Amino acid sequence: MKKNTLKQFHMGFSFLVTIMVVLLVLKLLNWLPSALQKEDIRKYGSVDDVRTALKIPRIYIPAYFPEYIKWPPAEIFAQRKPFPMIMMHFTHRDSKSFALSFFQADSKANFEPKYKSDVLYVRKETPVNIRGRTGTLVIAVCSGRERCNRISWEEENYRITLIADDSPEQLLKMAESIY
Amino acid sequence: MLDSLPGMYVVQTFLHSLIAILIIERAMQIWNIKNPLTQFRYRIMTLILPVFMLPFYHLINFERSSFFFRQEQALFSMNRWLSLEIWDVVSLGTLFMILLAGTSLVFFLQELLPVIRDVVARKGNDTYDTFEPDPEIDDLVREMSEKLGIEPPPVSVIEDSHPFIFTSGSKSHSIFLTSGLTELLDREQLKSALAHELAHIARLSNATKWMIFMIRVMMFFNPIVLIVFRRVVQDDEHICDDITVSLTEAPGVLASTLKLFYSSHSEIFSAPFGGVTALKEGMENYSHNLLLKERIARLESGKGYEDKEFEWGKFVLTITVVAVINYFVT
Secondary structure, X not given: OHHHHHHHHHHHHHHHHXXXXXXXXXXXXXXXXXXXXXXXXXXXXXXXXXXXXXXXXXXXXXXXXXXXXXXXXXXXXXXXXXXXXXXXEEEEOOOOOEEEEEEEEEOOOOOOOOOXXXXXXXXXXXXXXXXXXXXXXXXXXXXXXXXXXXXXXXXOOEEEEEEEOOOHHHHHHHXXXXX | OOOOHHHHHHHHHHHHHHHHHHHHHHHHHHOOXXXXXXXXXXXXXXXXXXXXXXXXXXXXXHHHHOHHHHHHHOOEOHHHHHOOEEOOOEEHHHHHHHHHHHHHHHHHHHHHHHHHHHXXXXXXXXXXXXXXXXXXXXXXXXXXXXXXXXXXXXXXEEOOOOOOEEEEOOOOOEEEEEHHHHHHOOHHHHHHHHHHHHHHHHOOHHHHHHHHHHHHHHOOOOHHHHHHHHHHHHHHHHHHHHHHHHHHOOHHHHHHHHHHHHHHHHHHOOOOOOHHHHHHHHHHHHHHHHHHHHHHHHHHHOOOOOOOOOOHHHXXXXXXXXXXXXXXXX
């Protein structure tokens, strides 16, 4: 009886060790690419940190934000390789839930900016004028029936995209304030 | 391409299969699982889980596919690796695609093409020249079917000098054996061969094989599924060997029967085909013989009759661990 209990304990312990090893290896393998490639995607504390670390000459930021959006961005991710890209995520002032995503990516890169989840369906897609540049406004609904309207256009070598659970007018206003 | 929804499915099902096979195979070692029936149940989960896990995960949390989940919450994200470049020449994503394409090619040549070829070849010619077997064979089949609690299937003998036996049908079954086989085997060996086919019928092996073949078709790009598919088929053969031995109580006879199949198979396929066909036939012959060799060794060692109660607790624990870990692998 005692021998059997000991055997079961030994089996349980071995299984636990296996799980721990799997978790550790996965964590290690997840970290390794960033150690191999210093300029791949990682989180930054501020826009200035991105400028210093990645030497991206120009980072576009909207001058206008609706009242409910909190500044500074809650999260900033950036990379230089395989192509230069910056993404910022802003939260609601009160609820701290996602409010706006901003993307600045190399216009030649095959990059599809994503909000919290995948686009469920597109209601309307129209061309818009942003300070003399032609952009696209997309009225869409994402998984979870959330509104995820987006506006995108090209500035020099970059494609700028703004995605928010907000009206097209507000999106356009933010887009026009970018310098 | 790999960032699209189908691309994500391909990448993640591959990773989920890899993690499932590692944990499940290790768990079987730890839980000391030697019974082929239990091994079959564990291994089949390696095939089934990855097919359904991704849609299920998406259903419980649609934000799982988002960048934030991958970056902040995931234990492992394949995208980090796929974007890496080797000496700024080729990305790991491209190499990964080559691996998947290679697996798809193997699947097409090895598993889909023979099925298509067989269907085309048999079109309009789906009958064999058969005749009624010896009444003794019918008696053997009836007696053993009763023991297994199944309807005795009809048995037909095909006029062919090659020694073959197989069961057709997924719902209503028939056993076919060749005249070459009846000449080659003595009564006891024939009993073992028939018992083995009856075991397949009792286990609904053909229906199960179709089911796992469908998973194989769905996951044609996945090299892990290719390995597990073969292991599951192998486990099924071991289970049927054990059922055969429980019916005939003669493991040695079944081993000697398999040895005859082993040598016969080598003779049939040792003819010179030339080129790719020769290589393919040679590989199939090698893998067939390897399986027979393993089954013979197992029967001769007397390991095959362990009948332990299935431990649901350990099974559920293992599957839950696989499902939870894979949730955080994107």
